[in-house]
Amino acid sequence: MSALKDLYKQVVMEHYRKPRHFGDLPDATHAEGGHNPSCGDSLQLMLKMNGETIEGAKFTAKGCAISVASASLMTSMIRGKTVPEALELAEKFSAMMKTGEAAPELGESAALQGVHTLHTRVKCATLGWQTLKVLLERAQREQAEANV
Amino acid sequence: MTFVIFRRAAQDYDGRKMSQNLISLSSPLLAGAAGLAGCRADFPVFRHHPGLVFLDSAASTQKPQQVIDAIAEFYAGGYANIHRGAYRLSAQATDQFEAVRERAAQFFKAPAAESIIFTRNATEAVNLVAYSWGLRNLNAGDVVLVSEMEHHANLVPWHLVTGLRGARVEAVRMTPEGRLDLEDYAQKLQLPNLKLVALQHVSNALGTIHPAKQLVDMAHRHGKPILLDGAQAAPHMPLNLSELGADFYVLSAHKMLGPSGVGLLIAQPQHLRDMPPFLGGGDMIREVYTDRSTYADLPNRFEAGTPAIAEVVGFGAALAYLEGLGMENVHAYESELFQYAQGQLNLIEGVDLYGPESDGEHSERAGVLSFNVRGAHAHDVAGFLDEANICVRAGHHCAQPLMRALDVVSTARASFYVYNTREDVDALARELRDIATFFGENL
Numbered sequence: 298m299s300a301l302k303d304l305y306k307q308v309v310m311e312h313y314r315k316p317r318h319f320g321d322l323p324d325a326t327h328a329e330g331g332h333n334p335s336c337g338d339s340l341q342l343m344l345k346m347n348g349e350t351i352e353g354a355k356f357t358a359k360g361c362a363i364s365v366a367s368a369s370l371m372t373s374m375i376r377g378k379t380v381p382e383a384l385e386l387a388e389k390f391s392a393m394m395k396t397g398e399a400a401p402e403l404g405e406s407a408a409l410q411g412v413h414t415l416h417t418r419v420k421c422a423t424l425g426w427q428t429l430k431v432l433l434e435r436a437q438r439e440q441a442e443a444n445v
Numbered sequence: 446m447t448f449v450i451f452r453r454a455a456q457d458y459d460g461r462k463m464s465q466n467l468i469s470l471s472s473p474l475l476a477g478a479a480g481l482a483g484c485r486a487d488f489p490v491f492r493h494h495p496g497l498v499f500l501d502s503a504a505s506t507q508k509p510q511q512v513i514d515a516i517a518e519f520y521a522g523g524y525a526n527i528h529r530g531a532y533r534l535s536a537q538a539t540d541q542f543e544a545v546r547e548r549a550a551q552f553f554k555a556p557a558a559e560s561i562i563f564t565r566n567a568t569e570a571v572n573l574v575a576y577s578w579g580l581r582n583l584n585a586g587d588v589v590l591v592s593e594m595e596h597h598a599n600l601v602p603w604h605l606v607t608g609l610r611g612a613r614v615e616a617v618r619m620t621p622e623g624r625l626d627l628e629d630y631a632q633k634l635q636l637p638n639l640k641l642v643a644l645q646h647v648s649n650a651l652g653t654i655h656p657a658k659q660l661v662d663m664a665h666r667h668g669k670p671i672l673l674d675g676a677q678a679a680p681h682m683p684l685n686l687s688e689l690g691a692d693f694y695v696l697s698a699h700k701m702l703g704p705s706g707v708g709l710l711i712a713q714p715q716h717l718r719d720m721p722p723f724l725g726g727g728d729m730i731r732e733v734y735t736d737r738s739t740y741a742d743l744p745n746r747f748e749a750g751t752p753a754i755a756e757v758v759g760f761g762a763a764l765a766y767l768e769g770l771g772m773e774n775v776h777a778y779e780s781e782l783f784q785y786a787q788g789q790l791n792l793i794e795g796v797d798l799y800g801p802e803s804d805g806e807h808s809e810r811a812g813v814l815s816f817n818v819r820g821a822h823a824h825d826v827a828g829f830l831d832e833a834n835i836c837v838r839a840g841h842h843c844a845q846p847l848m849r850a851l852d853v854v855s856t857a858r859a860s861f862y863v864y865n866t867r868e869d870v871d872a873l874a875r876e877l878r879d880i881a882t883f884f885g886e887n888l
Contacts, residue, residue: 299829299832300832301828301829301832302829302883305825305883335840336823336824336839336840336841336855337840337841337845337848337854337855338822338824338854338855339854359854360822360824360854361822361823361824361825361828362821362822362825363824363825363828364824415828417827417828417831418824418828421824
């Protein structure tokens with residue numbers, strides 16, 4: 298079996314066919330769209346924030362198996378986390394894509410560590426995480442402004 | 446709009462019909478394993494990457510040894526800047542550079558050698574027309590007519606320039622089969638403020654060959670100038686631009702065995718004479734004072750700064766190489782390979798093909814095959830193919846409006862050129878069968 302098929306069989310197909318937390322989040326407080334212009338993939342991430350805490354996270358996407366699976370894993374992980382905790386996870390995920398080494402906090406997402414050798418697919422795996430980063434950084438700015 | 450994909454059952458696939466009008470089908474030229482007249486051996490990339498199945502020539506082609514040698518020889522044996530040096534080496538380099546303009550004029554049967562402008566690529570050639578012709582001729586309310594099948598290179602420059610002038614862009618629709626809708630074209634040619642038509646000659650995403658002569662004649666009957674984007678046409682078929690009569694024609698060297706960094710604008714000389722320079726700088730001037738300049742004659746007026754000299758020389762070698770193959774042969778060979786690929790991929794359960802069905806009689810498809818595996822995203826398909834050493838493009842092919850019209854996010858695209866063989870197609874079909882099964886099982 299090829300390495301890619303192996304990766305797909307293990308986690309990717311499972312999360313691609315049955316993505317967790319897929320669909321609209323009607324009581325979302327924050328939303329952000331992500332786009333990969335090189336392949337046309339797009340993703341919409343919706344969060345329900347309660348102060349610093351991410352209470353709910355859902356997404357919709359038109360994308361490849363790796364991007365959908367990655368977003369599915371991500372939304373599972375960030376629920377209940379605070380903004381700084383979620384941002385740290387995003388950093389750790391990016392680091393894993395660069396080095397291939399998975400921090401223990403990444404949990405099941407570590408299944409995607411093999412993507413780091415597939416340079417053309419790193420963008421797919423990070424699309425959801427990048428969108429999360431943009432959204433959370435914006436939320437932080439808004440909060441800082443509100444506190445002034 | 447939903448898109449009609451074509452799919453034929455295996456038993457419908459009519460090999461006899463396929464061979465009609467393909468002059469070379471039975472000729473020894475088409476010995477499968479060797480590529481066109483065995484030319485595959487001229488491409489060193491296939492020695493460096495044994496087993497490579499390169500099916501992304503619509504993005505950029507591989508280079509034959511002859512082109513690589515021409516560049517190396519120019520740098521080693523007589524390099525100097527052109528048009529400037531008062532010494533023999535510069536004069537010699539200038540002669541070599543200008544000889545390519547002459548060769549290109551003959552190759553494309555251009556209206557005049559002086560109306561061939563070297564740019565960096567076809568995109569820059571469109572931008573040249575957009576900014577030079579467009580800024581002068583477009584006014585508030587005017588319309589530039591494109592199509593929804595255009596490559597971004599023939600859309601975005603018009604968005605920018607019409608934005609500056611208060612003009613706008615309208616698009617000709619495509620038919621469900623992936624052709625230009627000629628009725629819609631005829632209607633939109635009557636738009637009262639239409640100033641310019643800018644259409645592709647061949648679709649980079651679907652391979653549809655548009656009826657260029659008809660498009661030009663229809664535009665001219667309405668007194669409208671027309672630009673044709675020939676980036677995907679020039680590499681694949683014989684052209685006679687004098688006969689075609691388009692006002693502007695653009696193409697890129699790197700898509701036809703030549704180096705990157707060279708594009709061509711081939712225009713009717715009277716248009717260029719009326720157009721102001723696009724980029725200013727050295728070599729495009731006549732006299733320069735601190736407060737004003739006057740400009741050189743054609744073609745230098747549009748070639749500011751030191752051009753890609755060695756690359757242009759390399760492009761000359763590419764043209765010589767293609768002349769050696771014969772563009773008629775190139776076209777016939779690719780048509781045959783396309784028909785074969787279309788037939789093979791049609792046999793695979795779970796693979797959908799896009800674009801007009803071509804039976805070879807109308808020869809309205811270039812060597813481009815867009816497809817999707819059911820249940821799989823194109824990017825995943827390309828990833829699996831890459832693992833099998835098969836290079837295809839996956840994505841929107843810089844044609845997002847077309848993808849919207851197709852109602853797909855993306856497609857995978859296999860594109861062929863002279864060095865491809867039936868064996869390449871067989872490898873693609875073999876892997877696709879496997880991928881379709883894999884994704885089918887996991888549905």
